[in-house]
Amino acid sequence: MxxxxxxxxxxxxxEVGKVYGRKEALSRVSFTIHEGETVAVVGPSGAGKTTLxxxxxxxxxxxxxxxxxxxxxxxxxxxxxxxxxxxxxxxxQLDLVPQLSVLQNVLAGRLGRWxxxxxxxxxxxxxxxxxxxxxxDRVGLADKxxxxxxxxxxxxxxxxxxxxxxxxxxxxxxxxxxxxxLDPARAADLMGLLxxxxxxxxxxxxxxxxxxxxxxxxxxxxxxxxxxxxxxDLPSADVTGDMMDRLYDLRGIEGVETFQGRDYG
Amino acid sequence: xxxxxxxxxxxxxxIDVPRTSAAGFVALAIVSWIYIVSGDSGLWELFTVExxxxxxxxxxxxxxxxTDGTSAFLDAASWKKALRLSVETLAMSVLAxxxxxxxxxxxxxxxxxxxxxxxxxxxRSRVGVAAFFVxxxxxxxxxxxxxxxxxxLIVFVLSPGVLxxxxxxxxxxxGILGKLSAEVVENLDPxxxxxxxxxxxxxxxxxxxxxxxxxxxxxxxxxxYRWEVIIRTTVVVGFVAAGGLGREFRLNMSFLHYDDVGLxxxxxxxxxxxxxLASAGLRRLAR
Numbered sequence: 001m002x003x004x005x006x007x008x009x010x011x012x013x014x015e016v017g018k019v020y021g022r023k024e025a026l027s028r029v030s031f032t033i034h035e036g037e038t039v040a041v042v043g044p045s046g047a048g049k050t051t052l053x054x055x056x057x058x059x060x061x062x063x064x065x066x067x068x069x070x071x072x073x074x075x076x077x078x079x080x081x082x083x084x085x086x087x088x089x090x091x092x093q094l095d096l097v098p099q100l101s102v103l104q105n106v107l108a109g110r111l112g113r114w115x116x117x118x119x120x121x122x123x124x125x126x127x128x129x130x131x132x133x134x135x136x137d138r139v140g141l142a143d144k145x146x147x148x149x150x151x152x153x154x155x156x157x158x159x160x161x162x163x164x165x166x167x168x169x170x171x172x173x174x175x176x177x178x179x180x181x182l183d184p185a186r187a188a189d190l191m192g193l194l195x196x197x198x199x200x201x202x203x204x205x206x207x208x209x210x211x212x213x214x215x216x217x218x219x220x221x222x223x224x225x226x227x228x229x230x231x232x233d234l235p236s237a238d239v240t241g242d243m244m245d246r247l248y249d250l251r252g253i254e255g256v257e258t259f260q261g262r263d264y265g
Numbered sequence: 266x267x268x269x270x271x272x273x274x275x276x277x278x279x280i281d282v283p284r285t286s287a288a289g290f291v292a293l294a295i296v297s298w299i300y301i302v303s304g305d306s307g308l309w310e311l312f313t314v315e316x317x318x319x320x321x322x323x324x325x326x327x328x329x330x331x332t333d334g335t336s337a338f339l340d341a342a343s344w345k346k347a348l349r350l351s352v353e354t355l356a357m358s359v360l361a362x363x364x365x366x367x368x369x370x371x372x373x374x375x376x377x378x379x380x381x382x383x384x385x386x387x388x389r390s391r392v393g394v395a396a397f398f399v400x401x402x403x404x405x406x407x408x409x410x411x412x413x414x415x416x417x418l419i420v421f422v423l424s425p426g427v428l429x430x431x432x433x434x435x436x437x438x439x440g441i442l443g444k445l446s447a448e449v450v451e452n453l454d455p456x457x458x459x460x461x462x463x464x465x466x467x468x469x470x471x472x473x474x475x476x477x478x479x480x481x482x483x484x485x486x487x488x489x490y491r492w493e494v495i496i497r498t499t500v501v502v503g504f505v506a507a508g509g510l511g512r513e514f515r516l517n518m519s520f521l522h523y524d525d526v527g528l529x530x531x532x533x534x535x536x537x538x539x540x541x542l543a544s545a546g547l548r549r550l551a552r
Contacts, residue, residue: 057463059459059463079462079465080465080466080467081465083465084463084464084465085465088463088464089460089463089464091456091460094456095456095457095459095460096457096460097457097461097474097475097478097479098457098479099478099479099481099482100474100478104474108461108464108466108474109464111461111464111465111466111467111470111474112464112465112466113465114470116467116469116470116473119466119469119470119473119474120473123473123474161460164464168464168465
């Protein structure tokens with residue numbers, strides 16, 4: 001991306017590697033992502049997409065290489081308040097507290113800014129309620145404020161998670177297969193919402209996902225991972241169907257044997 | 266492989282499990298009956314006229330049909346006393362459940378393996394591991410000693426009464442509630458807490474927003490179940506710790522005031538049914 005951005009890049013990964021036991025989950029991955037970019041991380045299951053996103057979120061530490069967020073070394077950032085303003089994560093699984101109200105789950109996005117006393121009081125007398133209401137309105141759930149979260153459908157719960165992210169208000173949104181559990185129509189709807197929110201506020205969005213249609217529609221750039229390595233890093237317009245086929249080809253993936261690869265290939 | 270298996274089955278004849286069990290069952294039944302019939306088991310007393318006459322007399326006295334003076338069922342003073350004791354017994358059960366619940370609520374957290382061993386956020390520390398074994402040990406010890414034994418021990422220290430009985434019930438139930446709650450924490454879905462930490466929440470905030478909301482409904486359900494058990498156990502503990510219906514029950518038995526015993530049993534029945542209904546209603550609210 002030849003962007004004329006003079007500020008520090010939102011994310012810079014250099015030679016990042018991560019090893020689990022004897023398996024190299026990620027090896028020597030490098031890229032620079034500028035502020036406001038929308039980047040899709042694509043690749044077959046086990047390619048290292050989740051590992052990469054968790055590394056960028058500071059949830060796990062790399063075994064080699066460095067990650068910079070907004071010009072600061074991720075390793076030097078303390079978890080909690082500071083880090084939560086830089087990156088926010090949304091997962092493929094539902095990570096809300098089912099017993100709490102929708103309002104409280106959204107307000108939990110503020111915990112990185114609140115002290116313990118304020119957090120405790122807010123459970124009884126919700127603090128910053130209007131901000132939460134606005135966020136819920138934006139994801140189309142204004143009427144579910146006091147609903148118990150467990151009563152919501154999967155798609156609605158993912159929207160609550162997005163509203164929580166709006167309150168957390170990080171500079172970078174990392175989404176780990178956010179629509180994997182939804183049907184195609186709801187997946188398209190939700191991905192559109194996520195992309196719109198990121199675009200509207202100029203946030204950087206990095207998401208892993210499998211739907212090529214959604215990738216082409218909402219993301220300006222693609223990073224293709226395979227066996228923990230970087231296969232390509234291109235503007236989405238330049239990625240051909242042939243490249244995608246090679247990315248998802250089962251042949252040559254560790255631990256996978258296909259009839260094609262073994263007998264008929 | 267195959268030939269080995271065949272040889273194995275040839276050497277050792279296989280046991281026909283249903284047939285062997287049936288034969289064993291019949292043999293055991295025969296031996297048992299021979300033992301009962303030949304020994305001094307008192308079984309034949311069940312079939313004598315005398316036994317049934319005595320049982321009938323006892324039942325008539327119990328329901329107040331045969332008394333010296335007025336029956337307790339028709340005596341206002343007896344009713345008043347029984348009702349007062351019922352209230353006292355109810356208070357004893359609530360006090361016991363309250364003490365056990367409060368103590369369990371304050372200590373169940375370090376008793377959860379995933380908290381003590383630092384798997385759910387926070388580093389694994391020697392203090393956490395030590396606290397885990399101490400709390401789990403306390404849960405195991407308090408619940409392995411029965412309420413009745415706790416009552417016997419407590420009346421050495423405290424004067425017999427409602428408080429002593431409630432305390433005995435509380436200590437035993439504390440161990441049960443603590444263990445159950447700690448296991449709820451161990452079986453929690455870790456994802457909501459992990460998401461909160463990723464959003465910048467500290468340990469205390471994660472406790473408030475993820476752990477307690479998930480554990481409390483289950484805890485309240487357990488507490489109400491234990492309350493039902495406690496009210497049923499109050500009578501036995503009352504025998505020893507001299508509180509509530511239990512004490513009066515034992516006194517009337519020794520004085521042969523069977524109509525009073527009958528009245529107390531009736532009150533006790535209402536108490537147990539009432540607590541069961543209240544508990545069921547409250548549990549529905551907690552859900």
